[in-house]
Amino acid sequence: MKRLVALAVVVVLALPAAASAHATLKSVYPAFTADLRQSPKVVRLQFDQAVQLPSVEVLDTHGLDHALPARTVGTRVVAGVRTLPTGDYTIRWHVLSADGHVVSGVWTFGVRMKALPPTEAFGATGPTRTEHVVRWLYFVALALVIGSLGFRLVCLRGLALPRRVEKRLYALATTGVVGVLELGILAFCLRCEDVLQLPFGRFLYGDLSPISQGTRFGRAFIVMTLAFALVAALVYLAWLTDRPALLVPALLLAVGFAAGLSLSGHDAVDPGSSRWSELADWVHLVAASLWIGGLVSLVVAVWLVEPSLGRTAFVRFSRLATMLIALVLAAGVYLSLVRLPHLRDLWTTGYGETLLVKVSLVALALAWGAVHHFLVRPRLPAAGAGFLTRVGRSLIGESAVAIGVLLLAAILTDSKPPPQPTSSSNRVAYAGALGSSSWRK
Amino acid sequence: MQPRSEMVHWFFATGFLLLGLILLSQAIVGEAVWARRRWRVYLWPSIAFALGLLMWPVMTFFTNSAIHMLAHGAWAQALMVAGAAELGLVHGKLHNRLWRLATPVGIFVSGVAFLVHEQNAWLFARSAFLHHLIGWTLVCGSLVPLGLVLRPRSTLFQSAFALLFVALAVMLYCDRDLAPVFGHLSPLAGPPHR
Numbered sequence: 001m002k003r004l005v006a007l008a009v010v011v012v013l014a015l016p017a018a019a020s021a022h023a024t025l026k027s028v029y030p031a032f033t034a035d036l037r038q039s040p041k042v043v044r045l046q047f048d049q050a051v052q053l054p055s056v057e058v059l060d061t062h063g064l065d066h067a068l069p070a071r072t073v074g075t076r077v078v079a080g081v082r083t084l085p086t087g088d089y090t091i092r093w094h095v096l097s098a099d100g101h102v103v104s105g106v107w108t109f110g111v112r113m114k115a116l117p118p119t120e121a122f123g124a125t126g127p128t129r130t131e132h133v134v135r136w137l138y139f140v141a142l143a144l145v146i147g148s149l150g151f152r153l154v155c156l157r158g159l160a161l162p163r164r165v166e167k168r169l170y171a172l173a174t175t176g177v178v179g180v181l182e183l184g185i186l187a188f189c190l191r192c193e194d195v196l197q198l199p200f201g202r203f204l205y206g207d208l209s210p211i212s213q214g215t216r217f218g219r220a221f222i223v224m225t226l227a228f229a230l231v232a233a234l235v236y237l238a239w240l241t242d243r244p245a246l247l248v249p250a251l252l253l254a255v256g257f258a259a260g261l262s263l264s265g266h267d268a269v270d271p272g273s274s275r276w277s278e279l280a281d282w283v284h285l286v287a288a289s290l291w292i293g294g295l296v297s298l299v300v301a302v303w304l305v306e307p308s309l310g311r312t313a314f315v316r317f318s319r320l321a322t323m324l325i326a327l328v329l330a331a332g333v334y335l336s337l338v339r340l341p342h343l344r345d346l347w348t349t350g351y352g353e354t355l356l357v358k359v360s361l362v363a364l365a366l367a368w369g370a371v372h373h374f375l376v377r378p379r380l381p382a383a384g385a386g387f388l389t390r391v392g393r394s395l396i397g398e399s400a401v402a403i404g405v406l407l408l409a410a411i412l413t414d415s416k417p418p419p420q421p422t423s424s425s426n427r428v429a430y431a432g433a434l435g436s437s438s439w440r441k
Numbered sequence: 442m443q444p445r446s447e448m449v450h451w452f453f454a455t456g457f458l459l460l461g462l463i464l465l466s467q468a469i470v471g472e473a474v475w476a477r478r479r480w481r482v483y484l485w486p487s488i489a490f491a492l493g494l495l496m497w498p499v500m501t502f503f504t505n506s507a508i509h510m511l512a513h514g515a516w517a518q519a520l521m522v523a524g525a526a527e528l529g530l531v532h533g534k535l536h537n538r539l540w541r542l543a544t545p546v547g548i549f550v551s552g553v554a555f556l557v558h559e560q561n562a563w564l565f566a567r568s569a570f571l572h573h574l575i576g577w578t579l580v581c582g583s584l585v586p587l588g589l590v591l592r593p594r595s596t597l598f599q600s601a602f603a604l605l606f607v608a609l610a611v612m613l614y615c616d617r618d619l620a621p622v623f624g625h626l627s628p629l630a631g632p633p634h635r
Contacts, residue, residue, distance in 0.1 A: 024505045103506070185514055189507060208504040222501040229497040229517070233490070236525055240534055 141179025147293010227257035461606030490524030552579025
């Protein structure tokens with residue numbers, strides 16, 4: 001019996017394999033986000049293995065299908081296309097792989113105009129509440145990693161840190177960086193699921209390459225995932241070897257690659273955006289992360305653990321927070337002016353209303369911070385235990401408000417700002433900013 | 442720009458082979474001799490951690506299906522966590538013996554990820570067969586480091602742990618349907634893929 005089993009294993013291993021799991025798309029025509037001068041006569045999909053029962057749709061912005069029935073030619077799927085007028089088009093395809101699984105995908109192209117990215121393909125419904133929550137948690141995680149590292153390196157510089165404080169700071173940084181990685185993957189999958197418009201079971205076999213490699217959002221996901229994996233390694237090595245110096249490159253990487261969000265958000269692609277708006281968004285994001293994450297670190301890692309050290313840390317953080325808040329406000333005001341072309345947009349659009357709520361919460365957090373800065377700080381040297389306890393509670397309250405601000409920031413990031421005055425040149429500039437069409441050309 | 446899929450598999454197979462041979466050397470000479478040079482005890486956890494870090498680019502760049510991406514993410518994290526926990530233990534930063542469970546748990550999770558990401562039956566193709574084999578080898582093999590937690594000085598468990606990685610390396614070398622290093626198996630297999 002054993003020999004038979006062994007022989008069967010050898011035979012199976014030696015047998016040639018005609019196919020291997022589900023089919024993989026190798027190339028397409030029209031190319032991903034291609035800008036065609038004239039209507040394509042066909043749509044072609046080249047797979048790495050034979051596929052069956054192909055379905056190809058060429059949808060215009062109204063959802064009208066312009067494709068003729070698709071057919072397979074070996075490992076290639078071909079579908080004729082009716083003559084297309086100028087416009088943006090979405091191609092949705094499904095094929096039956098040799099293994100019996102349905103493989104699906106989506107990409108976009110334009111006829112005589114730049115195509116929209118696949119994240120704005122026809123049928124994609126845009127961010128959901130789940131995505132808002134995931135993005136909020138992502139912002140909290142980002143604030144934790146950037147804030148705890150910044151707090152450790154700036155506010156606690158030169159101080160002899162008790163073991164418990166070090167431990168909590170590393171725990172906060174680790175929680176933050178793991179959160180950024182995990183929530184980043186989750187956010188990417190949720191966005192892809194929305195773009196592909198597939199139930200979960202079929203989404204698992206969806207081709208994500210057009211989104212990961214052909215959009216700013218996807219490229220930001222790749223670059224930030226790799227950077228934060230490196231940040232995780234550096235934080236871990238700093239803890240393992242007791243070398244806080246390794247936290248410096250970790251912080252620089254985290255701060256630098258947080259720009260991935262700014263380079264793929266409204267301030268990079270929406271009308272009116274420029275290098276300045278990208279820079280302002282990055283400054284806004286990093287300053288807010290340092291402020292909120294630093295505040296949480298002050299409470300969790302120092303105030304609740306080592307109140308004696310807390311006084312010095314409080315004073316240092318108070319100075320740093322003043323600068324950070326100035327940066328947050330300056331960048332935020334500039335971005336509001338860019339995003340809202342008219343003052344009335346503040347109360348007549350959903351984006352403006354959310355921004356108003358966010359500004360109110362920011363004002364509350366600032367007022368709270370001002371009380372700490374101007375009233376609490378001078379009394380700290382002579383403060384008793386009861387006063388310090390109340391300050392600790394007050395800091396927790398300020399942190400909670402600041403985390404609430406991040407929720408509104410997440411909703412704003414996922415929302416569409418009011419439209420700018422449009423012109424044909426704007427439209428082209430907008431589409432041009434969305435990314436290259438070099439994918440699989 | 443992307444390296445071919447089989448090259449990535451061979452790269453990681455080489456990493457696991459190195460890992461297996463180091464562990465085998467440790468099992469043969471015994472812990473006392475192995476630890477005479479301090480850097481040696483860091484060797485295998487460091488390699489596991491580095492392999493985990495190097496798995497992230499594979500996860501992010503090979504996104505031709507969501508399940509593929511998620512499975513590679515699971516392997517990246519399992520390798521990093523297992524390597525980090527072992528490094529913390531040998532360096533004296535971690536003292537709780539429960540951290541030793543990170544390796545068996547990581548291996549178990551990796552095995553499950555292999556089984557979940559391979560949706561075909563065992564005999565569908567060679568790669569399907571090997572994915573199932575690797576998955577079950579890892580799932581069952583996770584009992585070996587678990588045994589090491591209970592009997593850390595057992596030569597039997599140490600050797601089995603080393604051979605687990607050697608076997609994994611061999612299976613990964615064979616995992617592609619077309620592996621020029623083993624010769625072109627059949628024209629029916631078509632062009633290289635996956």
